[in-house]
Amino acid sequence: MRITTTRFGCIDVEASDLIRFPSGMPGLEDCREWALLADASNDALGWLQSTTRGDVALAVVSPRRFVPEYQVRIPRSELSPLALADMRQAQVVVVVGQNGTGLTLNLKAPIVINLEARTGRQVVASGDLPLQYELFHERPSLKKSA
Amino acid sequence: MLVLSRQRDESIMIGDNIVVTIVDIRGDKVRLGINAPSEIPVHRQEVYEAIQRENLRASRLEPGDTQDIGTFANRNAARPGGDKPR
Numbered sequence: 001m002r003i004t005t006t007r008f009g010c011i012d013v014e015a016s017d018l019i020r021f022p023s024g025m026p027g028l029e030d031c032r033e034w035a036l037l038a039d040a041s042n043d044a045l046g047w048l049q050s051t052t053r054g055d056v057a058l059a060v061v062s063p064r065r066f067v068p069e070y071q072v073r074i075p076r077s078e079l080s081p082l083a084l085a086d087m088r089q090a091q092v093v094v095v096v097g098q099n100g101t102g103l104t105l106n107l108k109a110p111i112v113i114n115l116e117a118r119t120g121r122q123v124v125a126s127g128d129l130p131l132q133y134e135l136f137h138e139r140p141s142l143k144k145s146a
Numbered sequence: 147m148l149v150l151s152r153q154r155d156e157s158i159m160i161g162d163n164i165v166v167t168i169v170d171i172r173g174d175k176v177r178l179g180i181n182a183p184s185e186i187p188v189h190r191q192e193v194y195e196a197i198q199r200e201n202l203r204a205s206r207l208e209p210g211d212t213q214d215i216g217t218f219a220n221r222n223a224a225r226p227g228g229d230k231p232r
Contacts, residue, residue: 007209023187027198028205039209044216047209056205059212065219080184096212097204103215106204109197124189124197131200135218 003035006055007047011037018051019113022081025122026109031056034120036113046093048111059096063105066135069142072110078123082114089116097132104132107142 004010013035024031031050039045044065050056063070072092084090091113095106108129113120133142150158157167163183170177180188187194 022185025201026194027201039212041209041213042216044219045212057207058201058204059207059215061215068220077184078187095201095204096207096215097200098207098211103212103218106197106200109200122197122201124193131196135215137218 001051003049003051004054005049005057007057008037008049011035011049013037013049013051016118019048019118019120021120021122023121025111028056036060045096048093060093060111061096061105063092063094063107063110066105067107067133067142070107072107072129073126074110074112074123075126078121079112082112082119082121083117084112084114089114091115095122099132099134101134103135104130105135106131107133 001015002010002012017035017037019034019036021032021034023029028050031053033051034048035051037047037049039047039059044061046060048058048060063072079090082090092110093113094110097104097106107125108131109122109124111120111122129142152158152168154168154171157165159165164186165181167179167181168176169179182188189197
């Protein structure tokens with residue numbers, strides 16, 4: 001399908017690039033279908049582009065590439081809507097944000113994707129995790145959560 | 147807002163498939179049990195609203211804002227291809 005986006009212009013996406021979010025996401029409840037795109041110049045980054053709202057896209061990264069000690073504990077109730085029979089079918093990405101200092105990662109509400117079913121959901125991870133984990137070149141370690 | 151009084155162990159039904167039960171009352175803290183279909187997310191309001199604000203903020207990022215992100219990647223970190231939840 002062909003979609004028009006504000007960041008990437010008109011792009012063709014395959015069905016295999018599409019991910020359905022049955023519940024949308026908090027703040028983006030009406031965005032139920034997304035395309036996962038690679039960033040042209042950065043292999044560490046992906047973009048979740050809404051297929052229905054061309055102006056809405058989220059930069060996402062694989063969290064352990066930036067925060068190696070990140071271990072997300074997701075309550076079973078949060079995972080069951082994704083019908084994940086096997087954790088090996090799941091991919092976890094986190095959304096990149098920005099605050100006054102620089103780029104941040106949302107470690108509190110990661111996105112879990114069922115790769116086989118092509119469905120996704122933003123979940124709330126247990127523990128005291130930051131919504132805006134600041135990226136520095138000399139990273140502070142993540143505090144161990146309770 | 148509909149206001150109802152309930153005692154411990156009493157419940158409220160919302161629609162035909164959501165049940166909220168007073169599990170415990172201790173001082174000024176109430177413990178609530180929520181039975182809802184798994185596709186309906188249930189969260190503390192302040193947590194949900196904070197995530198909403200963060201998503202809306204993040205949805206305004208442009209590729210130009212993220213071009214340096216590779217410099218923050220840890221050379222010893224797990225390779226891309228997915229992080230598995232515990």
